[in-house]
Amino acid sequence: MEGFAELWQVLFVILLLVLAFFTGRIAERRHYKSIFRREDVLADIPVIVAKTLPPANPAPATALVRGNVVVSVDYFKRFLARLRMIFGGRIHTYESLLDRARREAILRMQEEARALGASMVFNMRFETSSISKGRRDAVGTVEVLAYGTAVIPNE
């Protein structure tokens, strides 16, 4: 029967959707849990976007710190986003993707700053790029780089 090929394709998509719905949900919950925990732990290294620091004597040591992250949405969320693109409106499923990516990038940057013994990070900036851009039917994958200048107080 020639109709079976199409039927299998549809079943395969449904199976992927169901699978991705649960795995994506679990992955996102776990990630947020980790983000909340680490944000509390690293709260003692504030991150600001001011370009300059007030003059201090002696001048503290500074260093470039950065945190880079690549994260992707699951098949279910991408499917929902594509449907949403037909009618327009907020793509809720991509909001959490970008939120998670940016916060994770900052956390990784803070972790590097802590390893250097820094007290804070100033002039923090983001670079965001879509890795899947231009590729048809690619999973929505973003790369976020957070970088700034760590302030290391003199002993």
Added chain:
Amino acid sequence: MKIRHVKVPEGINVSRHRPLADLFVLTAGAVALFAFVGMVALLIGSYAGRYIPVSWENAMAAAIFETGGTAEPQPADVTGLRAEAALQALADKLAANMELPEGLRITVHYLDDPEINAFATLGGHVIVLRGLIHRMPDENALAMVLGHEIAHAANRDVMANLGGTLLLQLALATLTGMSPETAEGLVWGPNALLLRRFGRDAERRADRDGLAAVAATYGHVSGADAFFRTLLEEMGKTVPEEGPEFLSTHPLTAGRIEDLAALATAQGWATGGDPTPLPEALRNLGGGP
């Protein structure tokens, strides 16, 4: 300068939503949109297809049938060639009693295949399979099938189908962003319900025109429904029941026999008459593989 740590507030950048409810609403909306656009594309394409000049249709058919394309059925041997000539003669006889658009010529091809089938395609090319000829008790029965297929070509059903299908394919490819090849698979796929439903009215009309041609050619319509009776018999052997009418291109067979009988009565065509035997070249062709 005092620097304060602020805990990231939740619920601002990521809004709460219900993904499953979203999925169902959006899917229903998309299905409705696709169905509507697809239906409109199909209707416009089918309508426009009938107005494509016959000369263009012939040119398209020539590209398929005369450049050695695989679509051209080749009679295997002398028997096949003679059968094809006999079929062509019968088609010419019927076509003389039918209204064909200017420039459209019916060309019949004989295909050495045991399947019980016949079909019309682009440029007035009609293909008749050996299995069908084998099942025909007399020329009148075969004439009805041929008349039906010629009517499809004459009514521009083939072009309407092509126009509708191509536009539907284009609409689907545009809407979904899928490749035209994928859209082609969907449209020509066996599940294209829209096309099937559309085909039924054309089938009824072809039945009527075919029967009218038989009546005009032989003076009576006796034996014209033999093909449908054969189909009924075949179905009785293979599948217990026919599917629902909505799913089939061809109106349910029993219904067609009744329709034809009613039409003959309404038109006052004689239902009794001596059947014309099949031409020598079309006898004993065999129904096996």
